[in-house]
Amino acid sequence: MAKKIIRVAGVAIIDQKENKVLAGKRNADRLVGGMWEFPGGKIEKGETPQEAAKRELEEEFHDEVKIGPQLGKTVSYEYDFGIVELTVFFAKLLTHNFDLIAHSKVEWLSADQVANLKWVPADAPLVKELAKTSFKDINF
Numbered sequence: 537m538a539k540k541i542i543r544v545a546g547v548a549i550i551d552q553k554e555n556k557v558l559a560g561k562r563n564a565d566r567l568v569g570g571m572w573e574f575p576g577g578k579i580e581k582g583e584t585p586q587e588a589a590k591r592e593l594e595e596e597f598h599d600e601v602k603i604g605p606q607l608g609k610t611v612s613y614e615y616d617f618g619i620v621e622l623t624v625f626f627a628k629l630l631t632h633n634f635d636l637i638a639h640s641k642v643e644w645l646s647a648d649q650v651a652n653l654k655w656v657p658a659d660a661p662l663v664k665e666l667a668k669t670s671f672k673d674i675n676f
């Protein structure tokens with residue numbers, strides 16, 4: 537049987553003053569738990585990827601974000617449970633609650649630190665792209 541397609545939207549939250557990006561460590565009991573990811577989740581019916589990303593941030597951190605340009609291209613990655621199609625946007629925080637609901641911790645990283653973490657496998661090409669990005673130069 538063909539594997540199901542799972543459409544996912546995530547955010548690379550950046551702090552343009554500090555030139556840093558936020559990574560979230562998935563709670564250990566979730567699929568691909570314990571690895572680092574772009575906060576976000578599955579796109580629901582009728583939602584744009586941007587709307588999904590905003591909604592997930594409200595659910596996962598109780599925070600509002602402003603969505604900016606896309607990071608790299610949408611990546612497609614085959615897991616045993618399905619094929620994840622992941623679209624990630626740069627985003628800025630409008631609030632700073634950071635209630636940890638789906639994550640055990642978050643970390644702010646400079647571009648040269650992003651490759652040091654163990655990211656969810658699908659994220660590899662996006663992490664590579666991030667490592668080359670000057671976050672200060674992203675336009676919202």
Ligand SMILES: Nc1nc2c([nH]c(=O)n2[C@H]2C[C@H](O)[C@@H](COP(=O)(O)OP(=O)(O)OP(=O)(O)O)O2)c(=O)[nH]1
Nearest residue numbers: 544546567573574575576577578620622656658659
């Ligand atoms: N959020 C997020 N998910 C990712 C990334 N990379 C990656 O392969 N995934 C996968 C893991 C999951 O199989 C899927 C996202 O599902 P999720 O479990 O985060 O989504 P959700 O919040 O809608 O979950 P749920 O209510 O169904 O538990 O995409 C990433 O960087 N961020």
